[in-house]
Amino acid sequence: MSETSRTSQPDETDAAGLTLQIKQFALSAGADVVGVADPHAWDEHVPEGHRPYDILPGTESVIVVGSRGPTAGAWRSPLHRVMEVNGYDFRNDAAIHRLADNIETQLGYKAIQAPGLPTGGHQPPFSMMLAAVLAGLGTRSLAANIILNPKFGLLYYSACFTTLKLEHDCMLEQDVCPHTMCVESYRRFGTTPCIAACPSDEGGCLDGSIDDDGRIDYSYYDRERCVSRAMNFGINSFQKALAQIVAEDDKDKQSTMVQSDFFSRSCSAITHYKESVAQCFECMRVCPIGRQERKLR
Ligand code: SF4
Ligand code: SF4
Structure with missing residues (x-):
């Protein structure tokens, strides 16, 4: 396929069909959720050099997938090392890799996996959390700023930049966190389940408040302390x-x-051998978001 035909874009109807096709492919490749963000949505959030089109010039779409890490059974195991070992098996990375290959080989547009790993300490070249929010897959929570999906709660995210123009999703209109149960808890006891599991004033990492409208008013997360405990x-x-x-x-x-x-x-x-990646899930263990999905026989 010539360079000219690669950079020409599908019309609106074709873009809608291709978007659906790509989302179905991502789901069949191991994603639990998938969304598409406008690469220019990053402009108001991050400095130059960290935007999708800085990393792949000509990026027209950012496809973001989210996958569950631990199984429902792993969450219930009394042996916490099960979560440590099985908590994160890179299913989202595998799905996004297959998706990028598929776009290049089947559709003839450039695609790369977004570089989410923290190659610069705690400052990765690209924020996967922001990608999940901009693709409409979740919102920031009081628990370590983890992006919670309304259906599954905690998910692991990967993204792919492509020069193919797809239909872009909108951000969620409704905050996922705090859950109504947590708003009630805050009003009665001045805390939420996640903050109570790891309170900053008792040596933990979390603090926060909820306003009269039931929205996050203030949040505090001690990342350094959390990393030293959880990783x-x-x-x-x-x-x-x-x-x-x-x-x-x-x-x-x-x-x-x-x-x-x-x-x-x-x-x-x-070495990404199936071993320790994270050792603490306590703020998520008590979170009601996504719990329904983990209720099995
Ligand atoms: S992962 Fe553990 S240490 Fe980190 S905020 Fe959650 S409960 Fe606290
Ligand atoms: S426990 Fe409640 S307040 Fe904490 S992250 Fe989950 S929904 Fe948000």
Whole structure:
């Protein structure tokens, strides 16, 4: 296919049909939800260099998929390491990779997976949370700013930029958080389930308030504290352990450190082996959003 035909765009009717087709493909590839955002919707939220068309010039659409991580059974397991190990299996990444391939090979438009990983510390080149909001898949919550989907609650998101112009979805009009039950809880007890699970004034990470209209008025999230509790195994722990191992002169002790549970779990986490990614789900465990989807026999 020539470059000219690649950059020509479908008319409105064809765009509607292609949007439907792409959404169905994403769902069959492992997504639980899928939305399409206008790449210029980023303009008012992020600085230059972090917008979709900065990363793929000519981007016309941003397709965002969300997938559930842990199964309903995993949420109910009394062994919390089940969530740690099975909490996040990159199903959303697999779905978006297949989708990008499909757009390029079947439709002849450029497509890339959005770079969501934090290559710059806590400042990823592209915010997957913002992508989910702009694609109409969820809204920010009082629990660590996690984007909650109205049907599933916590989801893991991936996105794809493409030069194909599709129909764009609108953002949700209704906030997902706080749930009516949480508004009631706040009015009666001055707290919500997530904040009560991890209150900042008792050494936790969360605080917030709800206004008279039942909307988030103020929210506080101590990200550094949360990361040190919820993500003990990963790049940081690997770097820390490696420096200690290299500096150890006693060969027997060094060997023990290499074989240790801590170093093994750190290695597993950074190699995307099915191991520790997150170790704390407590604010989400108590959240009523999406609970219905996890009620099985
Ligand atoms: S993930 Fe854990 S540590 Fe982080 S805010 Fe939620 S309850 Fe607190
Ligand atoms: S428990 Fe869930 S719905 Fe309720 S305030 Fe916290 S995040 Fe929002």
